Amino acid sequence: MEFSGFKYIVVGAGFWGLTLAERLATIRKEKVLILEAKNHPGGNCYSYLDRETNIEVHQYGSHIFHTNNDRVWNYINQFSGFNNYRHKVLTKYKNEVYSMPINLMTINQFYKKNLTPAEAKWLLQTEGSAAQIKVVQSFEDVIVSQIGYPLYEAFIKGYTVKQWDQDPKNLPAYIIKRLPVRYDYNLNYFDDRYQGIPGLGYGEIFNQMLKRPGIEIRYNVDYFDIRDQLPREAIIFYSGPIDKYFDYCYGELSWRSLTFKEETVPLNDFQGTSVMNFADMENPYTRCHEFRHYHPEIDFSNLTKTIIFYEKSKETKKGEVPYYPIGMKKDKEIYEKYKAKAQTLKNVYLGGRLGEYAYMDMHQVILKALDLFAQI
Ligand SMILES: Cc1cc2nc3c(=O)[nH]c(=O)nc-3n(C[C@H](O)[C@H](O)[C@H](O)COP(=O)(O)OP(=O)(O)OC[C@H]3O[C@@H](n4cnc5c(N)ncnc54)[C@H](O)[C@@H]3O)c2cc1C
Structure with missing residues (x-):
């Protein structure tokens, strides 16, 4: 050469x-x-256009520009x-679908209440204090002292174990400062001006x-x-x-990698949204991507197949694509x-x-x- x-x-x-x-x-x-x-x-x-369905597939997982x-x-x-796509993330926990990151909708749905922003803030502070974390040492301590055990056990614990293959009790506190929690009904994942x-x-x-x-x-x-x-x-x-x-x-240096299980499903719409997280430990996948939803400007009403990727996190072995440091x-x-x-x-x-x-x-x-x- x-x-x-x-x-x-x-x-x-x-x-x-x-x-x-x-x-x-x-x-x-x-x-x-x-x-x-x-x-x-x-x-x-990288993404490519699937010729049969005209769906843009993000080969290494969903990418949203913001x-x-x-x-x-x-x-x-x-x-x-760019199109006008606005990212929203949903998560399944015990067969119910919630909005992520934790926001007023998630809190009210989870506690089956109708709290105002101030009331929700007070509730989470109370839950955090009730956890009685005296010394914040682990990832779990940071989050539990902020939102308490119920929301932590539902939405953070299982997902974190699957993502990092570590009990959050054993992850050091310095890897997270605070969990982003919203006390309003803004369900958009990103706040950026351009998306x-x-x-x-x-x-x-x-x-x-x-x-x-x-x-x-x-x-x-x-x-x-x-x-x-x-x-x-x-x-x-x-x-x-x-x-x-x-x-x-x-x-x-240590990394985590991802694997994707790709499926073409004979349906017009599989999950009704681009990304569905799975918070339960029993489900080995962390999330499912359905790529047709990234292009709301395209008329997919005649689509008879849709492309989904189930995502799982794994240890990075030599020669594999590293994803997360x-x-x-x-x-x-x-x-x-x-x-x-x-x-x-x-x-x-x-x-x-x-x-x-x-x-x-x-x-x-x-x-x-x-x-x-x-x-x-
Ligand atoms: C699952 C996932 C989802 C993400 N989602 C988003 C998102 O929604 N929005 C967002 O803004 N960002 C997202 N990101 C981040 C985004 O992927 C990165 O910002 C971006 O890929 C970084 O570009 P890069 O050029 O630094 O690295 P890379 O994209 O990794 O490019 C490095 C390139 O170097 C090549 N290379 C490496 N070694 C060699 C070698 N020895 N010889 C020749 N070539 C080599 C590799 O093959 C690769 O093509 C996501 C990342 C992940 C892991």
């Missing part, structure tokens, strides 16, 4: 790498080579318009970004297989895992060592969610890439 003639090499075609490549090509008129280990662009945000940042919103709108799903899907955004003259992308190429062949003077933007970049010299104290200490080492590198920039070992939403990753571009 030939790599000469490229001053800039971007490792990973997720939003971080694509934003940098696009800016370098468009603003600086540079030639940029993107190396991507997968066979498609977009990293975890931001308050004008710069990010103006930037992303160059590549696609939506790209009209033609995320896949189309990535195609548009890659169309900029000067960008070449090569799929199914792992940077570590060819790094010795790259021009020595090339400037590298790397968005793979930071511990792998340094050959795990300070140890491995676990971020225990030990991980933080290891990451700080890698970060310090990365800062000594010349002509190499590490970033994105894997390069920074951080959970970041799409708008945050794009903003980081725009800032880095401005800096260099």
